[in-house]
Amino acid sequence: MSTKDANLHEGGTPALYRRPVFAIAPMMDWTDRHCRYFHRQMTRHALLYTEMVVADAVIHGNRDRLLGFAPDEHPVALQLGGSDPVKLATAAEIAAEWGYDEINLNVGCPSDRVQSGTFGACLMRTPDLVAECVSAMKARVSVPITVKCRIGVDEQDPQIALDEIADKVIAAGADALWVHARKAWLQGLSPKENRDIPPLDYGRVYSLKARLGANFVGINGGIADLDESVRHLEKTDGVMLGRAAYHNPGLLADVDRRIFEAAEAPIEWPELIDRMADYCAAHIAGGGRLTHVTRHMVGLFHGLPGARRFRQILSTDATKAGAGPDVLHAAFGQIELDQARDAA
Template identity: 65%
Template sequence: MSRTAQIYAQRDQKIFAVAPMIDWTDRPCRFFHRQLSSQALLYTEMIVADAIIHGDRDRHLAFEEIQHPIAVQLGGSDPGKLAEAARICADYGYDEINLNVGCPSDRVQSGTFGACLMKTPQVVADCVAAMVEVTDIPVTVKCRIGVDDQDTEEALDAIAALTFAAGSKALWVHARKAWLQGLSPKENRDIPPLDYNRVYRLKQKWPEKFIGINGGIHSIDVARDHLTHMDGVMLGRASYQNPQVLTRVDALLGATVDEVDMELVLETMQAYARQHIINGGRLIHITRHMVGLFQGRAGARRWRQILSTDAAKPGAGPEIIAAAYREVTGAGAAAEAA
């Protein structure tokens, strides 16, 4: 039984998740985040079902064992294709398969999936049922509270009722509407107002089901407040832009933990970067996910500069990470503090 399956079955544990984010939560990002929290549920970027069926599967799906618990998020609206993609993902060892019903981008809409599926909840249910039929690992859904002019009471209730009936083990809800016309994906993350109470009401209606909340959550203290109402909380940009927030996750979830040894984390990332470069990658593929690590600390500006510029130069090696850390702990930090 997968890690998340155990939690969904026991129903007495909470989940903290790092949201799936296109171009952000790739394999190196997740490896880095795992160094900061052993308990957080990590999500892949959204991967289109066709890309898994016809594309380079290892490039899309391979991950290190240390990344567990890990969920793969799929994009699509064809039950047959999603079922085939889910079966492939299960073979790769994922703990959960999540269906994207929340992304508002034009590209996703043109493929008739993402947030526009809020308009066709029965299609979402058919997709969930098809994936449930071919795999034993949990199938879940991530959605919005509605799109465009939908009544959020009706829209969210419909998605919940149909997907739970189809076998979804959890519903993760981004507590905003998505506007499919007139707002960019970036604007859709900020402009539609948050309505946490709508998600709370959904949980009150389905007390026996796992329902998690996402959207605008910026700190562990705010996450803790949400967990008094919800089964799970999901952070996106806050956990990426200020990764140190993840060092408090394990304690939030009740685990007995020691303080994260940042020097050990960076030694691990140097070794990971070295292997990545040997395999044909570049240092910037790793360091771009680490630039926010020391946000708010003296030396953080030089850390960001080095990891963004020096790491992008041809031939840059993992020693750049160590050099950047010296700026945080040594003369660079003292200069910024002065």
């Protein structure tokens, strides 16, 4: 069965969006194909997102570089940026042909780049246009079309703004709505400040889910660990982790058991390192550099003995010209050494 066929609606809900859903957020400069492959080794069931890719780039750019991914990454979603319904529909069709399991429209990013292009969080001000974009994409592909938004921007009242955009995109056929539970301030705050300064309002997302009933509403923003994730899933359909998953990726090894009640045991660290070393070797053989992969792994053993030395090795030796998978094994050796000392 093809990816496209596997994601057709079943009983009104795409197979991809059977509850619960645990997702790793789209993060610019972070969730590239190497990061996603690494994360996938620790969780078979989490939904992985690409970095945001602008629709024009998908249409006119190097598609292998922008859209390529390993088969092991499924389920994997492409996040698109843009505000032109025709271009977004064309980009969505191309992405579906590449095998993506979902296409997500970015209505939440507050960066200068998206503001200059009048998309991302700017679209919170134009819910009719967002609905038109969703409708255009739905008309061209059968994979799920979803939206990721904020609760509002600038002076907007989240009680009004979030309801308006949610109702319009659902009416247009959106299969799921992911809500970052903060406002975005397009005037006065940097993109980094927008990730921390506007206060979180999880209750606003909970109330949206309660009102929308069977429609999928997932929550994002400031969620630190799996304990918090489990609590959010009591009041929403899905939970999305961003920086917590990136900076402490080891927590992903427990996602399948905690969130999906999977019976299989989590991956053992030596096996993970061996898999990633093999992946690094293949990447280097194809002309890549070790650090392209290992830069995403520095936080793997966060809080464990040997983690500081592991980070140091990956942050220094892995960046040197000619560095190979042996550097990764050497870094992991520090973890094994410290664990052996603690066990003695």
